[in-house]
Amino acid sequence: MLSDMRKMIEEIIDQNKGHDIVTLDVQDKTVIAKYMIIASGDSSRHVKALAEHVIKGLKKYDKVSVEGMEEGNWVILDFQGIMVHIFRPEVREYYKIEELWQ
Secondary structure, X not given: OHHHHHHHHHHHHHHOOXXXXXXXXXXXXXXXXXXXXXXXXXXXXXXXXXXXXXXXXXXXXXXXXXXXXXXXXXXXXXXXXXXXXXXXXXXXXXXXXXXXXX
C-alpha cells in the first residue's frame, strides 16, 4: 500500500513537469518516515503547483500535513510515512538534503 502511494506521488510530480525526482528508503535511518521523495520545480509558483497536485491526489486517502506553501521555496508534505520535499533548484542545491539521507 505505502509503495503504491509512493509510486503515485512520483507519477503526479513527473506528470506535472517536476524534475530530478529522487526517492530514498529511510525506514532504517529514522522513525519520522519510511520514504522521502525529493523533487524540484522550476519556480516558487511551480513548486506550489506540484505540491497542490500531490495534495489533491492524496486527499481521497487521508489528510496531508503541509509546510512552506506561503513562500514556495521548499514545500514539505507529510503523508502516512512518506515525506515529500519539493524545492526550487537553488534551494535544493543549498540544503543538499539527499546527502543527509544517503
